Amino acid sequence: MLTWITFLFVGTLSGVLISWALDMSSPKELLQGALGGLIAGFLMAAMLPH
Amino acid sequence: MEILGYITLSLFIGLMLLTLFGYIRTPVQTVLVLSTVLTLIIGAVFRYFDSGWNAVLLMPNEFLGGIILHPITALLTGLFLAGGLKASGGFEALKKMLNYLRRSPIGLVGTLVILINLPVIASLPCGRILAASLLPLLFTFGLEGGMGLLTKSQIIVLIGAFTRNAMGSCGPSPIGGVGQIGEGFLGSFFPTASEGILRAPQAFSLMLGTAVVALFLKFVSKRFYPDDVALRDVPPAWKAEGLREAVIEAPAKGYLALVIFVVSLLVSIFQPFGKMPVQTVLVGGALVMVVACRIRINDLLDGIILLPVTAMAAGFLAAGALAATGGFDALGVILNSLVRVPFLGIAGMLAIFVQFQTILPLSCSRILTAALVPVLYLFGPAKFGFLDWSQLAVVMAAYMINATTSCGPSPLGGGGMMGEGTMRAETGFIKGAYTFSSMAIMAPLAAIYMKFLNLSVFQPSNPDFVRDIVTIGEFTLVVAVANILFIAVMGRLAGTNASTNWFIQLVVFLAGGAIAGGILAFALFEQNFALITQGVAGGLIAAALIALMVPRTLSRRMTATLTGPEM
Amino acid sequence: MDSEKEREIKHQRKDTEQPLVLPGIHRYQFFTNLKDRGWTKNLDRAAVFGIVAALAATVIKPLTKGNPATIYCYECRACYATQDRCPVGITFQAELVVAGRVGDYDRFIRSGGLKCIRCGNCQSYCVQYLPLPVMFAAMQEDTRRAIKKGIVPRCSLESAMTYGLVGKEFIDDVVRALA
Numbered sequence: 001m002l003t004w005i006t007f008l009f010v011g012t013l014s015g016v017l018i019s020w021a022l023d024m025s026s027p028k029e030l031l032q033g034a035l036g037g038l039i040a041g042f043l044m045a046a047m048l049p050h
Numbered sequence: 051m052e053i054l055g056y057i058t059l060s061l062f063i064g065l066m067l068l069t070l071f072g073y074i075r076t077p078v079q080t081v082l083v084l085s086t087v088l089t090l091i092i093g094a095v096f097r098y099f100d101s102g103w104n105a106v107l108l109m110p111n112e113f114l115g116g117i118i119l120h121p122i123t124a125l126l127t128g129l130f131l132a133g134g135l136k137a138s139g140g141f142e143a144l145k146k147m148l149n150y151l152r153r154s155p156i157g158l159v160g161t162l163v164i165l166i167n168l169p170v171i172a173s174l175p176c177g178r179i180l181a182a183s184l185l186p187l188l189f190t191f192g193l194e195g196g197m198g199l200l201t202k203s204q205i206i207v208l209i210g211a212f213t214r215n216a217m218g219s220c221g222p223s224p225i226g227g228v229g230q231i232g233e234g235f236l237g238s239f240f241p242t243a244s245e246g247i248l249r250a251p252q253a254f255s256l257m258l259g260t261a262v263v264a265l266f267l268k269f270v271s272k273r274f275y276p277d278d279v280a281l282r283d284v285p286p287a288w289k290a291e292g293l294r295e296a297v298i299e300a301p302a303k304g305y306l307a308l309v310i311f312v313v314s315l316l317v318s319i320f321q322p323f324g325k326m327p328v329q330t331v332l333v334g335g336a337l338v339m340v341v342a343c344r345i346r347i348n349d350l351l352d353g354i355i356l357l358p359v360t361a362m363a364a365g366f367l368a369a370g371a372l373a374a375t376g377g378f379d380a381l382g383v384i385l386n387s388l389v390r391v392p393f394l395g396i397a398g399m400l401a402i403f404v405q406f407q408t409i410l411p412l413s414c415s416r417i418l419t420a421a422l423v424p425v426l427y428l429f430g431p432a433k434f435g436f437l438d439w440s441q442l443a444v445v446m447a448a449y450m451i452n453a454t455t456s457c458g459p460s461p462l463g464g465g466g467m468m469g470e471g472t473m474r475a476e477t478g479f480i481k482g483a484y485t486f487s488s489m490a491i492m493a494p495l496a497a498i499y500m501k502f503l504n505l506s507v508f509q510p511s512n513p514d515f516v517r518d519i520v521t522i523g524e525f526t527l528v529v530a531v532a533n534i535l536f537i538a539v540m541g542r543l544a545g546t547n548a549s550t551n552w553f554i555q556l557v558v559f560l561a562g563g564a565i566a567g568g569i570l571a572f573a574l575f576e577q578n579f580a581l582i583t584q585g586v587a588g589g590l591i592a593a594a595l596i597a598l599m600v601p602r603t604l605s606r607r608m609t610a611t612l613t614g615p616e617m
Numbered sequence: 618m619d620s621e622k623e624r625e626i627k628h629q630r631k632d633t634e635q636p637l638v639l640p641g642i643h644r645y646q647f648f649t650n651l652k653d654r655g656w657t658k659n660l661d662r663a664a665v666f667g668i669v670a671a672l673a674a675t676v677i678k679p680l681t682k683g684n685p686a687t688i689y690c691y692e693c694r695a696c697y698a699t700q701d702r703c704p705v706g707i708t709f710q711a712e713l714v715v716a717g718r719v720g721d722y723d724r725f726i727r728s729g730g731l732k733c734i735r736c737g738n739c740q741s742y743c744v745q746y747l748p749l750p751v752m753f754a755a756m757q758e759d760t761r762r763a764i765k766k767g768i769v770p771r772c773s774l775e776s777a778m779t780y781g782l783v784g785k786e787f788i789d790d791v792v793r794a795l796a
Contacts, residue, residue: 002503002515003250006522010254011167013530014261018166019159021207021264022200029159036160037257040167044253047173049224049246076661083664105723105770114719117675120691175691226691226744234697234742244698244742325746327689363668416692423694424709 004045011041052383054096055376058089062372063410066462078462082364086113086371093375109374116370117363120226121176121414125359127332128182133353134336135183135311138343139304144187145197146300147308158199162191162208166264169216170256172319173249175226175328177216177457178465182353183311185472188212193282197298202283206272206473210480211264213469214458214487218256220415221454222249225319225328228415228454232446235427239439250504251447252454255495258526259455259487262533266483269541274482274551278604280474303343310339361463365413378421385425389436394588396436397574397581400429400445401567401588404497407453408488409595411460415453423449440505441574447500448493448570455492459484476604482555485596490533490562494569498525501573525569533562552602556594563593679718684755686747687718696749699739705732705784710739710749717756722763723773725756731777731791732784733757761787764794771795 015037019029065085068074074081090109097105135141152158165188169180189195192205200208221229229248236243272279314335318328336350372378385406388399402409403426407418426449428434430442437445458466459481466480473479502518502525536558543554567589568582575581679687696710707713707729716725725731735750743749763769764787774791777783783791 002519006254006499006503006519007250007257009523010257010526013526014167014257015160015163017258017261017530017534018163018207018211018264021211021261021268022159022162022204023207023268024159029157032155032157032160033163035156036163037167039156039160040164040171041257043171044167044257047171048222048250048253077664079668080661080664083667086667101770101772104768105772108721108723108768108770111719111721112724114671114675114678115715115721115724117671117719118692119675119688120693122672175693224744226693226695228693230744231694231697234694234699237698238700244695325744327691327745360665360668363672364664367668367671420692420694420711 003048004042007041007045007048008038009041011037011039011044013037015040052376052380054093055378055380055383057092058372058375059377059380061085061088061092062368062377066410069461077361079360079364082361082368082462086364086367089368089371089375089377093371096375112374113367113370116368116373116417117366118414118416121178121220121416122359122363122366123329124174124176125178125182125362126354127329127336128176128179129353130336130350131311131314131332131339131353132183132186133350134339134343134345135307136186136353137345137349138307138339139301140307140311141187141190141304142298142300143304143308145190145298149298166208166212166215166260167257169212169219170222170253170260172315173219173223173225173227173253174315174318175220175223177213177219178468179328179332180219180315181213181216181465181468184212185209185468189472202279202281203268203272205281206279206475207264207267209469209473210267210271210483211260213466213472213480214263214455214484215256215260217458217465217469217484218252218259218451218455218492220457221252221256221451222246224249225321228419229450231416231419231423232450235423236439236443236446238432240443247443247504248447248450248500251496251499252451254499255451255492256455258495258530259451259492262491262530262537263480263483263487265534265537266486267480269537270544270555271479271483273541273544274548274555275476275479275604278476278479307339307343307345310335310342361467362413363463365460365463366417369412369417373421378418382422382425385422386434393584394591395581395584397571397584398567398588398591400574401570401585402592404445404448404452404493404570405489405563405566405589405592405596407449407456408459408485409592409599411456411458411462411464411485413457413460413463415456418456419450419453422453437574440501443505444497444500444573445570447504448497448573451492451496452488455484455488459488478601478604482600485600486533486537486559486562489559489593489596490536490566491529494529494566494573495526497570497573498522529565529569532565536561548603552600555600556597559593559597559600560590563589563596565589567592675719678720682720682755682759684717684752684759686752687714689745689747690714690718691744693744695744696739696742698742702738704736704738705729705734707733707739713753713756714747714749717752717759720759722760722769725760726769726773726777726782729782730756731760731787732782734784757787761790764790767794769794 012034015033016030019033062085065081069081094106151161169177188209190197191200220227224246229252233243233248236247240247314332318331385403388394389396429436457464461477470479502521540554540558544551564586567585571582571585679685692711694711709728712728713730733753735754737750740749774795
């Protein structure tokens, strides 16, 4: 469970930072980036051994 | 014979430095082969007098052992499949699907974030497989690629971040990844280590490291090397009326090729039909593509590019020659002797050790990892007793992520060169971003993750998960905020003078390295001020060595070639 | 403004003149501009020939030596997890595979190849489940032949005897070679 939380957290953080770096920094775009990162973090955590 | 190792190591490092700083102007393959030949000649002379003619005759066998076939064949099969996708219109189909996806709630940026993180999610044993297949797709987002959705600046960030993520994904791969070297060793104490004790710390730090690379490329690299990416930007007339979207037509066989491609990747990752090499699956997929999508074998062969393959093979040859002549043994002795330096001690030495592969990035991290992980193992209870098992696991996590990401910034045929090629940048463009993220973000975060969460999972002993997870969150935020601040300051101070820029970068690297060294020492020895100071000292030295290798300017020659015939 | 425009025009290049780096993508790189380095052309060709020959040798050697499975090793070293499940205490199994692939007798002996009893415990750790005992057996026989021919350096055999790296199946051959 805690692995999931950490990866969702870091995925979201990473998503926001990447969208900022991509010059897409309106609130909507940042939110979409965070959502993308959340999905990436979820998928990554799903691939890990628990 | 020990002196031979020092001679060949010096020769190798000397030649590499001369190449990196532009004093030797030949392809890196030639320099590496030259290094191999010189090393073998010197080794043969020593061997003849030490062990006789028979020992000399066996030298070719020994240096050939340096060639690691797996990443070479993995790259070739990745290119093979990319060739098939291109010929059958698979990239067009993918573009259409991405168009649908970006109209979904996650939008274009959410789609790009998932794409950037795809390599670490897929965790293939060599990042080049996905990079070879997907870099052409990322390129299409730009003006020259046809979609025209992103500007030059955005394409640089997109490709740079994706390549960073890919060239590190071999670390957490459970199907032959580099991290398994360390997991094998840790298995002697942690019974379930081989199930993936190093995977989570690597994936965790890689995700944040990727984001920091994106920021570094946006704020720093583009300003330090303004003329060194030859991509075209959107014409001013287009800008006025907004980006135009090209109409994309995808043939049915393109979708079919795409399905075959995805199925091949899934089969190679999950291995539902029993264990088989990833290469076999990908070549099988390519052959199915030939039959189902009616493409020619020649189309597959068109996808193969020998430049990165030969550069990587040449790197293996040079490393093999070095190993055969005791060069890596000499390296191990040098690193071990750092413990006796008063201001470094064990914490300082380890702070340098974990960063070593970023200091000397080779074409594939397996080369040095295979030589240095046994040395690291001996620092633990197995021999020297500098560290206990838990501490060894923490160091291993930090070392391994640093090692597996080292093929990214390597100008000697490393995977990052594929990204540079795609964004049409000169070799070395991404080096600052990649080395900074490996050194200042990934190594300390992997250590913290291992210390506060993963060890509790793999060796449950009175864990306090909530406290630990809060600690990880705090450290992640502190490391991220501090380094983003450094990057922002660096970008703000960057001017037109390359030397001043380089000096600013050096200072920022030193600050990042010091924090990384301190955090590593804290993860190992907790609140021991003397050892944390030693860690900071080690981090400073490692950072200085890394920053000194980042090129000041990239391509006076290329720029001159591009700007006029007088060259 | 004009000079800027002129500069922009000069930056335009013909992609087709540039080498491919990925399907559909050409690149610039200073060392790829062959005209700048005429004197090194033949050196570069020789280097590439050397690389290709080395790669070919790495694939062909194990085929001719009857140890083709070694080609498939990822060198991920997951087999190191065998640890004390190896009854004779071999630590670096992957070293034996690589030594078997290229015929590096010294490396094979140094890593304990001659004391392997081919129990197969390490095989369960291999991510591809390669037939490690079969591969080690093939290399053991190849090494035995090399020892008989006197190819293996004396110092390797002496060191193996000193550190107890020779199994009882091979001890006679090694003693005979050292006699």
